[in-house]
Amino acid sequence: MTKTPPKLNTDRIFPDNMTTAHALILKAKNGEKGNTTGKRYAVPAFNVTTFQGINAAFKAFELLGSSGLLAFSNSALKHFGSGDPVFGLDVAVDYIIKKAKNSSVKVATHLDHGDYVTDKGRKVVQAAVQRLTSVMADNSTDKSTGLGMPLEKNIEFTREVVDMAHPVGLSVEGELGVLAGVEDEDTQSEFSTYTNPEELDRFLKETGVLMLAPTIGTKHGPNKGKPGDKVKLNIPLAHKLLSIANEINDEIVFVAHGASTLYPNVVEYAVSQIEKLGDPSGAKQKWLDFVGTDWDQIQGLIEAGFCKINTDTENRQTYLASLLGAICTNSAKIDIRWYDNVTTDALTQSYIQKLIMAGDYGVWHEPAIQVEKFKFDLSRSLADLLEEAK
Numbered sequence: 001m002t003k004t005p006p007k008l009n010t011d012r013i014f015p016d017n018m019t020t021a022h023a024l025i026l027k028a029k030n031g032e033k034g035n036t037t038g039k040r041y042a043v044p045a046f047n048v049t050t051f052q053g054i055n056a057a058f059k060a061f062e063l064l065g066s067s068g069l070l071a072f073s074n075s076a077l078k079h080f081g082s083g084d085p086v087f088g089l090d091v092a093v094d095y096i097i098k099k100a101k102n103s104s105v106k107v108a109t110h111l112d113h114g115d116y117v118t119d120k121g122r123k124v125v126q127a128a129v130q131r132l133t134s135v136m137a138d139n140s141t142d143k144s145t146g147l148g149m150p151l152e153k154n155i156e157f158t159r160e161v162v163d164m165a166h167p168v169g170l171s172v173e174g175e176l177g178v179l180a181g182v183e184d185e186d187t188q189s190e191f192s193t194y195t196n197p198e199e200l201d202r203f204l205k206e207t208g209v210l211m212l213a214p215t216i217g218t219k220h221g222p223n224k225g226k227p228g229d230k231v232k233l234n235i236p237l238a239h240k241l242l243s244i245a246n247e248i249n250d251e252i253v254f255v256a257h258g259a260s261t262l263y264p265n266v267v268e269y270a271v272s273q274i275e276k277l278g279d280p281s282g283a284k285q286k287w288l289d290f291v292g293t294d295w296d297q298i299q300g301l302i303e304a305g306f307c308k309i310n311t312d313t314e315n316r317q318t319y320l321a322s323l324l325g326a327i328c329t330n331s332a333k334i335d336i337r338w339y340d341n342v343t344t345d346a347l348t349q350s351y352i353q354k355l356i357m358a359g360d361y362g363v364w365h366e367p368a369i370q371v372e373k374f375k376f377d378l379s380r381s382l383a384d385l386l387e388e389a390k
């Protein structure tokens with residue numbers, strides 16, 4: 001494995017309005033919107049798990065003229081495919097390609113935490129290389145022990161994915177260091193180790209990845225710290241790692257995993273709905289105990305060059321909060337579509353909010369609303385909120 005890693009083939013033509021995650025994120029790193037270059041922004045990667053999620057995300061992207069990044073975990077693909085992740089991937093991608101064809105923005109599809117270590121995981125990564133536009137090769141954790149993978153092994157597995165994906169035009173995201181927390185059944189570790197700067201240099205040079213998820217103190221899941229605690233990120237380390245990467249290739253972009261923040265208004269709304277229901281399962285305290293990463297820390301990372309921010313938890317929380325609200329509002333509504341619409345609108349609000357926070361708007365066309373006037377409020381209808389922000 002001494003030869004230089006293959007460069008990303010940027011001549012590959014994807015279906016209409018689809019492109020790689022790296023192309024979108026590099027624009028964000030360079031602050032490109034339309035024909036202008038301005039402030040750096042980030043592309044939020046939305047982990048979608050249902051068609052509702054895809055619909056909500058497209059609505060938000062198109063409304064704001066955003067770069068769209070849809071990420072799929074293994075378990076999300078299983079859900080799409082009724083247990084078969086490869087079938088799920090096919091079905092979800094076919095749907096996205098059809099949606100993108102008539103879209104006003106550019107969209108990327110990305111495999112989140114692709115596992116190239118186990119046989120089952122490999123099948124999904126290989127299918128992703130066939131059908132998505134970007135893959136993450138997460139070989140930083142040994143799935144059987146939850147401990148860090150030796151550097152050589154991580155490089156070897158990641159490089160295999162780069163060898164497979166870069167020539168056919170898919171961008172690859174690698175991970176270095178172990179990230180603690182539980183994301184879903186495929187991604188969990190009790191331990192967290194920071195990315196080692198010397199290892200980073202070697203990892204980037206030998207794998208050739210253009211997207212890198214280092215660990216600097218973020219954590220997966222809704223409980224990123226003890227209740228009341230603040231998540232502390234190692235910002236000096238983040239800067240050091242970025243300068244090493246930029247030195248190697250300034251087209252390398254960093255990815256913040258576990259970057260979910262909390263929406264205080266969503267927590268407040270959920271708690272009020274749970275109280276109305278009489279807190280039948282003792283969920284109120286759990287909601288009050290959720291800990292996210294403070295947005296000011298994420299914003300600092302974006303300014304430094306973390307231009308893909310993975311956000312999932314706050315969108316799930318928004319969905320659940322709106323479902324609780326829907327049940328409180330009308331528990332005798334015998335219409336699946338009504339609940340579907342209420343929760344899809346809520347997810348759309350959540351996505352709009354995050355895209356605005358990340359600065360990912362006005363990239364492909366002017367937003368259809370005045371972003372500074374948009375008010376995220378689950379007690380109001382999406383249509384009213386958009387009308388007021390015109």
Ligand SMILES: [Zn+2]
Pocket residue numbers: 113183187220257258310
């Ligand atoms: Zn992650």
